[in-house]
Amino acid sequence: MNSLNIRLPDDFHVHLRQGPAMAAYAATTARRFGRFMAMPNVTPPLTGPAALADYSRAVAAAVAASGYAATPLACFKLTPGMGREAVFSCAAAGAVAGKYYPAGATTNSSDGVPEPSAVAEELTAMQEAGLVLSIHGEDPSAPALERERAFLGVVDSIVGSYPRLRVALEHLSCAESVRAVLAWPERVAATITAHHLSFTIDDLLGGSLRPELFCKPVLKSAADRAALLEAAVSGSPRFFFGSDSAPHQPEAKAAGAAGCYTAPVALSLLAAAFEEAGALDRLEAFVSVSGARFYGLGPNPGVLRLRRESWTVPASVDGAVPPAAGRTLAWAAERA
Numbered sequence: 001m002n003s004l005n006i007r008l009p010d011d012f013h014v015h016l017r018q019g020p021a022m023a024a025y026a027a028t029t030a031r032r033f034g035r036f037m038a039m040p041n042v043t044p045p046l047t048g049p050a051a052l053a054d055y056s057r058a059v060a061a062a063v064a065a066s067g068y069a070a071t072p073l074a075c076f077k078l079t080p081g082m083g084r085e086a087v088f089s090c091a092a093a094g095a096v097a098g099k100y101y102p103a104g105a106t107t108n109s110s111d112g113v114p115e116p117s118a119v120a121e122e123l124t125a126m127q128e129a130g131l132v133l134s135i136h137g138e139d140p141s142a143p144a145l146e147r148e149r150a151f152l153g154v155v156d157s158i159v160g161s162y163p164r165l166r167v168a169l170e171h172l173s174c175a176e177s178v179r180a181v182l183a184w185p186e187r188v189a190a191t192i193t194a195h196h197l198s199f200t201i202d203d204l205l206g207g208s209l210r211p212e213l214f215c216k217p218v219l220k221s222a223a224d225r226a227a228l229l230e231a232a233v234s235g236s237p238r239f240f241f242g243s244d245s246a247p248h249q250p251e252a253k254a255a256g257a258a259g260c261y262t263a264p265v266a267l268s269l270l271a272a273a274f275e276e277a278g279a280l281d282r283l284e285a286f287v288s289v290s291g292a293r294f295y296g297l298g299p300n301p302g303v304l305r306l307r308r309e310s311w312t313v314p315a316s317v318d319g320a321v322p323p324a325a326g327r328t329l330a331w332a333a334e335r336a
């Protein structure tokens, strides 16, 4: 197969940052995705309707300036003490999800959730409002490679305590998580990134260190990658795409910041991974259908065209180094 047209995809997990840099990041995502969910770990955090509305306006303006037709989706940050009314107000302000960051787990999460009981009132309100609970599932006190597995019990307790709450476990990184998702009820789904489907910890640090592949959760073993790929190509509606594309400027990366700027390369990486698995025909379900269904959204109107065409990933895009920088990829993606 040398070309493939799919319905315009969605990205259910992207970091667009804020300030002047946002314009370029938003344009790079809007160029390829019909909808995308902007994550709320900005400063100050999006913990109430006013901050959420301000940020949504900034994102919408950046997308409009890009010239691409794309729809941002809003997500607030769940913090202890936020309160029930703030949850309903965020829903009224357009949020489709609220994000649970375990305190200290990742970028700008020191104000996150120490334990689920600290946000019981808010989780009850989210369940009532029909909002999706989006979870960064890592226990920051566990060893680096075991943090996701160590947090599965917490997710299990949330799933059990809120029987109607819809849950999206973000950026799966290990085989145990795939098994856990399949064992939970169908109201629990998971996103998988392009980098976790394409790279392993040996790509990150088996040779020269490649900081552009350093993210949280950290890339894992070849067996974990194989389990993630099997889940992604399975056609199960429980697994869908969220890039977790997270640009950092070189100074921040040099200081050790976690995050992969995959927006410019994600669809090319995905096409290669699905082709490797002999499942290019399942790519559309993963990036354009299953996530939209989980979030109760209709199909995107546009079409994305994937072409088998070698191209070399630039050393830098929008000031950040993307994964596979300087390497040749086999698939190119653009709106039809």
Ligand SMILES: [Zn+2]
Binding pocket: 013, 015, 039, 244, 246
């Ligand atoms: Zn993220």
